[in-house]
Amino acid sequence: MIIEAIITTMDEAGVVNFAPMGVEWGDDRIVVKPFLETTTFRNLRDTGVAVINLTDDIMLFARAAISSPQYPAIPAVRVRGVVLEAACSWRELEVRHIDATPPRSRIDTAVVHSGARREFIGFNRARNAVLETAIVATRTHLIPAAEIRADVARLQIIVDKTAGDREHEAMALLTDHIEGKLAAIANAQGTGG
Numbered sequence: 001m002i003i004e005a006i007i008t009t010m011d012e013a014g015v016v017n018f019a020p021m022g023v024e025w026g027d028d029r030i031v032v033k034p035f036l037e038t039t040t041f042r043n044l045r046d047t048g049v050a051v052i053n054l055t056d057d058i059m060l061f062a063r064a065a066i067s068s069p070q071y072p073a074i075p076a077v078r079v080r081g082v083v084l085e086a087a088c089s090w091r092e093l094e095v096r097h098i099d100a101t102p103p104r105s106r107i108d109t110a111v112v113h114s115g116a117r118r119e120f121i122g123f124n125r126a127r128n129a130v131l132e133t134a135i136v137a138t139r140t141h142l143i144p145a146a147e148i149r150a151d152v153a154r155l156q157i158i159v160d161k162t163a164g165d166r167e168h169e170a171m172a173l174l175t176d177h178i179e180g181k182l183a184a185i186a187n188a189q190g191t192g193g
């Protein structure tokens with residue numbers, strides 16, 4: 001089963017990277033599958049450790065899907081890394097094996113520590129819809145514009161039915177970003193908006 005998380009990694013100089021990633025879940029073992037061009041892949045390869053943060057704050061997924069934000073964080077316990085301050089719970093990972101076959105790596109890790117910070121209130125339809133929109137936002141170069149707009153319109157209806165302020169805000173951030181990307185693609189192709 002894939003669980004959507006925010007993975008924190010650090011480069012050798014200590015710069016922290018936050019990225020949404022779906023990881024293959026296990027109690028003792030977690031498999032991370034970053035594409036080879038991601039910072040997450042480079043950091044995992046170079047340092048051999050990461051932290052998987054579980055959170056119900058969908059805005060953190062939205063922002064990290066479309067930019068490289070820095071979020072408040074505290075030091076991890078067992079590995080050289082950080083725990084997201086907004087994490088409900090977290091797992092600290094040590095790399096056991098890396099398969100770097102392009103385009104997407106497969107990194108087997110062992111869970112060496114876990115902890116909890118606050119209650120996980122849960123996901124609802126709006127949060128799931130924002131998560132799906134965040135995925136769409138990372139794939140604007142791969143999917144036809146009409147298909148993207150149809151998907152986003154359908155997801156927006158779910159958000160409008162069940163969102164709180166935070167989910168509305170996250171959805172607006174993503175839809176603005178997606179429209180900006182689609183306009184840039186259309187301009188580059190000379191086909192207008």
Ligand SMILES: Cc1cc2nc3c(=O)[nH]c(=O)nc-3n(C[C@H](O)[C@H](O)[C@H](O)COP(=O)(O)O)c2cc1C
Pocket residue numbers: 004017018019020021022023033034035037038039040041061064065068131134135138
């Ligand atoms: C919910 C969600 C799950 C994602 N899962 C993955 C994944 O498993 N592997 C991956 O390479 N990118 C995944 N992405 C896309 C990355 O988060 C995105 O490419 C990010 O910019 C890569 O981050 P980095 O270069 O900072 O490591 C996912 C995005 C979202 C929104």
